[in-house]
Each structure stands twice: as structure tokens, then as C-alpha cells.
Amino acid sequence: MYRLQTLDWIIIACYLAGLMLLAAYLSRGQFNREDYYVGGRKLTRWPIAISIMATQCSTNSILGAPAFVAFAAGGGLVWLQYELAVPIAMVALMIIFMPLLRDLRLVTVYEYLERRFDLRTRLILSGVFMFVRAFATAVTVYSIAIVIDLITGLGFTWSVILLGLFTVLYDVLGGIKGVIYSDVVQMSILLLMLVFVAYMLADQGGGILQVWQTFPEARRTAVDFTHHGFGDGHSFAFWPMLLGGFFLYVSYYGCDQSQAQRVLSAHSVEEANQALFLNGLLRFPVVALYCFVGVGMGVYAANQADFLSTLPQNNGQANVNLAVPVYMIQQLPVGLVGLALVALFAAAMSSLDSVLNSLSASTMEDFVGRFKKTRWTDTAELFTSRVLTLFWGSVTLTLAFFVDDIAPTVLETINKIGSLINGPVLAVFTLGVLTRWCHSLAAIAGLLCGFLFNIYLWLGHPGISWLWWNLIGFAVAVLVAALVSAVCSPTAEEALSEPDDELLLWSLPRLRQLLSQTAWKFMSFILLGWFLVLLVVLMWLN
Template identity: 70%
Template structure:
């Protein structure tokens, strides 16, 4: 495939990367302290934040893996779209419950809330857990994406890591959260434009949209599946686990994970944070639908062109279906557009990595370094230490990428499972902190450990239980154990009552919040109706 990449396409890629660095340098001149670096001085508009969050979700793994799932995976197809039904519901919960607290406390790290509500141990425990899981997952992601770059461009694995990682780290170090957000906006525009171009090309190759849909087996066009439940039937991606498991997963990920919540904290107001989540709740489904329908087009193209699958690089004894989209782009798009297509793949990768590196830096700085400094620092020192920590995390994750090769093929799925092991318990800790006043730090830590161990038991002993349900079971077990622990404490002595609620108005009386909430519910109903219509 590398021989198919014209020098003009390489020039397009070079111009993009150089422009990205120049933009990051421009933004760096407006940074004066760590809040500028990590939350943009809390002056960023809701639209850029929403698009940035959207871009992070649209990773290279998504735009390559989802079309492959739709086109080639056994039992795959448009069933993936039912996962998206949980997104507007998750945005609704975060808007009503978490955003008022986080905004009132003016946090940089969301784990700072846990110290104010519980104690320092709880803050450090969850921040440390986030850093460990995210750093390891990022190293595996870099490894996987570098393999794709190596196969597509012909570069060695080393230079593929350097090309992807070095540019991402440099513009992340210079640009801070503004560099992350505004570069994500540009990257999203490029990515959506290229996905549309690829989809139009696939439709034309199939002889029209109707012909394309008729070519693909009808079972791959099914969007809802109610007959399976994921409780021991071996069907992970059935409707019920994807809806309820997805709801708990998304609330935890968007609301309690620093890599996502940090951008919500960067908005210019609480209303801006609400709007950013609202826009994301509306826009994510059309985006995912776009690259899923690219998968439908790839399936039709592979059926009509029998040699196509044979042209894919091998992954063991079978074709690497995850490379179907980039191979099609290189084979079918004209010179120049191939370069833009590769830029889109770089953009998808960078938009995932930049936010993680910045959030790793933010939690390290806020929860550990700045929290335990011995004396007051100047604003300039705050800024340079923040940049140094970002560069250090970049170096760590890029270095780790060279050592995860032997396990990456199995860990990619395991990472999603590990996330589901922890998502429910972590969400329960935050929810107990916001919605209760007498649950103690000891209670939530005990509950979180119990929830995690219960999910680990499910992983080992109940392999046919959909791992999406772990997001629910972990939450329920954590809440139950924490409440029982609290009741046991109160039988021996009166538990301390948290005073945090006195600092925060948890009620949303603003009409715009309820208007947005109603709109999200209507959007959920419309999405469900559209998928139901497609399935009938």
C-alpha cells in the first residue's frame, strides 16, 4: 500500500502537521498559569468543547473498527447503533446531577471533589486508578494505531510511533487544553468531510444507495435486537445490555473520567457546560451512523469486488478487516484526497491521545504535585511544571508502546472490559458523594472494592454474562455495600454529616436546563423510533 501514496499526499500530511504545531505555539502565548493550561481560563465556548468531546470518541479504532464490525464481523452489522441510545440519557444525568457540583467547586481535577466530600485518600485512590488505567490503555492505543500507520505508509514501526506521538505530544505541551479543543475541532471537520466523501464514493460504486442496501445481507442492516438479554446467553451486544450498561458506562465516562470531564470544566459558565453536553448528546448519533453506514458501503463493495478482501493486509491467517476503510481510500480516491484521508486518520488518533495526555497531566499536577507542594509557587512556575508533566506522560506512553506488542492483540478487548470493571464502582462513589450526606470515605472505598471484586468474579466465573452489564452490577454492589457499611457505623456511633451540600446548590431551577433535558428525551425517542423502523 505504501507505494500507492503519492508525494503530493505526503506533502498534504506535512502541511497539516506543521500547521498544527504553529497553531499550538500561537495558543501557548496566551497561557499564564495552570488554570489557563488545563481549563483554558474557563473561557472556552460550548460548541468547541462539544465537538472536542465528540472528536475524542471518534478515535481511529472507532472509524476503522466500527465499519469492520458492520461489514465483516460474525453477528455484526448496524446493531452497533443501539449502543448510541444511551448517550442522550447519560448527558441528561450528568447535566442534572454532576455539572452543578463540579462547576460550583471550580475544579480542575474532578477528583478534587472527592477530597472535599470524603477525604484525601478517596481523591488519591481514584485519581491514581485513572492514571494507571489511562496510561496503559494509551500505550496500547499508540501501538495499535502505529501498526495501522506502518501498514498504510510503509514507515517502520518506530517512525510510525514518532510521527503520531511526537507531533501530538509537542502540540499538547504547547497548546494545553485550548490546543486540545481547537485542534480537535479542526480534526473533526476534516474527519467528517472525508467520511462523507468515502460514503458518497461507496454509494456511487454500488450504483446508488438503494442498490447498496440491497446488496448487503439483510441481517447486517438490523438495528435492534430485543430477543437477547446478555444474562448468560453469550450475546454481548444485545439491546438491553447496550442500553442499560451503556447508560452507566457513559455517565461514568463522560462525568467521572478526567479525560472527558476536564473539557466540561473549561467552559465559560455552568450554562456553557450544559450546552456542551447537550450538543454532544445530539451530534454523536449522526456521526456514529455515518461511519457505520461507511461499513455498509464497504460490505457492498467487498461483495461486488471479490478481489478487495484479498488486497487487505493479513492478520494471521485472515485479512485484517480493520484496514478495509484506509485500503479502499488509497485504492479509489484521487491523489491529494488520499493525503487528506490519511490526515483524517491521523486526526482521529491525535484527538484521542491529546485529551488523555492533558488529563493525565492535570490529575498528576492537581491531585499530587500541586496538592503536596511545600511552598507557594509563582504562576510562571505552575505553567512550566504543568508542561513538563505533560511531556513526561507523553514520553512514558510512547515508550510503553514499544513493550505492549506481545499482549496488545488480547488486551485491546480486555481494556474495554477493565473499564467496565471500574466504571460502575467509580460512578457509585461520585453519586454517593453528591446525593448522600452521611456516607463516609471508609464506606465508599469498601463499597468500591466490593463492586470491583464482584465484577471480577463475573469476568472469571460468568463468561457468558455480557460485560456491558458489569457497569450496572458494579454500581449496584458498590451502593449497597456502602450503605450497609454506613448503617453499621451508625449503630455504634453517629456518622459525620458531610457539609459539602451546604456549599453547592444541587437544584436546577433554570428553565434552560429543563428545556434541554426535555429535548434530550425527545431525541432519545426519535433515535429509538428510527432504529425500530429500520429493523421492521
């Protein structure tokens, strides 16, 4: 087992100290909960866009994507099909959700549901977010803790504490600004390390072309039009990844507080849309980079016959999620191993910090704050917000001990958890934004039935690709909501109060405002063109 040398520890200590100093500096500009949760609504497009990408480029991706590309059954470059949905999802968000939600000056997206439906709908959706996101975040903690244990020999428990202690502390101090600006730093470190590892793998494999030709042909297939994912044993076919991915990404970026909170922190609707636009353009190259690392890992493992035997065992089999960190331990010199661990820390922290802040925001705004009878002072609000961040940090770190073995790779685990509920959650917001007829009972019934139907598919029909759950859950939720709306009358209070025009996208004032703006049209055309370019590139790889 590798033991960190003094230089490695110095690099790690400098990184962690730098983060704490940044968080302490940013905390000086926080005076109330809006400063803490949405940065005073003064943030601009580039930091927001990089922060969004940093959360996506998490440890789950850095460990799971190369493992999926190189080793997972049914894996390979087909994962890149998933990214085709991102530009289209960004277009939908720029047109349908973000102009409306950002204009309302929300702190949590679930506040919209109370304005549009009622308090019950808001609390249920916020509670669902807390449960699902806390559990998914525990997977992130788990995946990085096993790497820390592997490199340092601290043991899993102390590795969780090491990761959690610094992440929670700088999150408690820095708030959303600390999250976003630290993500910019972390993303830079991570990309530099990924580029270096990709270069090493290409050099050891005889060059990029040689690595590509050596990689198994079946895993080089990037687009699979021949399967459909409905019981044919091929979860990662083109249509489930494109359509299921579209519903997943719209729900995740628009209706999940951990992502939407950063967009709500933007200085204006235009800045919010431009951040989404940048994410739609730049995310694919980042994902392609760590997928190429997977290609290089597959070739390296084939050329070094004993490499897989050096990986830690999980249920009697090599844990391929650890292939990249084990490679770095074996191949990188002293000092760069410390930097590699910093990069993995950065990947984990960029996901963990944003979730903790958003869980705190939802708890404070949707539950704690509204039920206090006396008026909050700004100081009390800020103190309570930080305590709630500390609380959720403790919860997610504890859950990390109970999340193993949900799926073959951590990348699939995260997406599988989200796919159970993403579609139904998106349905509730879509019905709120696009219809007048849907009322609270119908929306909640749709959410519950969509979620339960996805559970049924998971347990009773494992042959159906989990990617389809996002679309199926959405469709079931909408159909049930329509049926309940037709059969059951709204409450007396709902019947007397029609939704305000500001809460509906297709109201006449909103339509006039939307059509008068030209920037979103230009950005939408670029993103749709980018989608076509990426599709052609992936088909060419076949």
C-alpha cells in the same frame, strides 16, 4: 504496499505544521496552570461540544465501527443501539453532576472527592483514572500506528514515534485550548473524509438503496429485543447496550477527567450544560456516518472477492480493523491518500491529546502540586505541567507495544477496558453527591468490590455481556458501600464534619437553585424526545 507520493507528504507536512503553529500561538496566553488545564474557564459551548465528539470519533471508532458493522461475529448495525444511551446520559449529567462540579471551580473532578470524603479517596480515584486511561489510550496509539506503518512502510516503532512526537509537542505547548481548538479542525477534516468515502462506497455499490439491499439482512438489524446478554452469547442486545451504555456514558463524561476537564473549562454552568446538550443531539449522526461506511465496506468486500485477502494478517486471519485504510489506499488518487492519512491522524490526535492533558492535570493537581511544601510560582506551575504532559506522552507511547489482542476489534477493546471500572467509579461520585451517610471507607470498599466483581465476571463468566459490567459494577459498589457504612463507623474526623451543602445535590439550597432554572428542563425534554425518535428510526430499520 502503497508508497506516499510527494503531494501526499506535502499535505501531511502542512497539516502537522499548522497544528504546531496553532499550539505555539495559543501558548502565548498561558500564564499559570489554570490557563493550561482549564483555559482560564473562558471556553464556550460549541468548541467544547465538538471537542467532546472528536474524542469519541477517534481512530478506534473509524477503524473499529466499520469492522464491527461489516465483519465482526455478532456485529452489524446493532452497534447503533449503544448511541441511544447518550441523550439520556446527557440529561443525567446536566441535572446531577455538572451544575455541582462546575460551580466548585475544580481543575480535576477528583478534587471533589477530597472535599466530600477525604484525601485518600481522591488519590485512589485519580490513580485508577491514570492507570485505566493511559492503557486505553495506548490502544488508540496502537491502532493508528499500524495504519501509518501500512501506508508509509516506516515500521511500527517509527510510526508510533511519528504520531507521538507531533501530538505530544502540540499538546505540551497548547494546553487545553490547544486540545479543544485543534479538535475542531480535526473533526472537520475527519467528517469531510468520511462523507467522501461513504459517497465512493455508495457509488461503487450502485447507490444507497442498492447498497442497503445488498448488505446481509442479519447485519441490518439495528435493535435486538430478543436477547439479554446474560450468558446467551449475545453481548450486543438492546438492554445491555442501553442500560450498560447509560452507566458507561454518565461515568465517562462526568467522572473521567479526560472528558470532564473540557466541561470544567466552560465559561459557566449554562455553557457546560449546552455543550453536553449539543453532544447528545449531534453524536448519533456522526456515529451513523461511520457505521454506514461499514455497511458500504461489507458490500464492497462481497463484490470484490479478493479484497479481504489484501488485508494484513493478524494471527493468520485478515485484520478487518484495517479494511477502511486499505480501501482508501487502493481507491483514492494521489493527494487524497495523504488527506486520508491526515484524517486518521486527526482521529487519533483528538483522542490522544485530551488524555495526555488530563493525565497531566490529575498528576499535577492530585499528587505533585499538593505535596510541594513551598508555594509554587505561576511559571514553575506551568513548566511542571508541561513536563508532566511530556511524561505521560512517553508512557502511553510505550504501552502501545503491549495492547494487542484484547478483543476482536479496537472499538470493543476500548469499551471493554473502561467497562471494568466505569460503574464503580460512578458509584463513588453518586454516593458523594446524593447521600450524607456514605463515608470514605465505605466508598473505597464499594469501588474495590465493584471492580473485583467485574474482573470475576470477565474471567469466570465470559458469557455475560461486558456491557452489563457497567451496571453490575455500579450496583455492587453501592450495595457494598451501604453495608460498610451500616457496619463500620466513620473516622472521628468524618464524624465531626458533615458534608457541606455545596457538595450535595439534594441539599435545600441546591434544590432551590436547580428548580429555579428552566434551561436544563427544556434541553432535557428535547434530549428525551430525541431518544424516542432514534429508537423509532432504529426499529424501522429492522
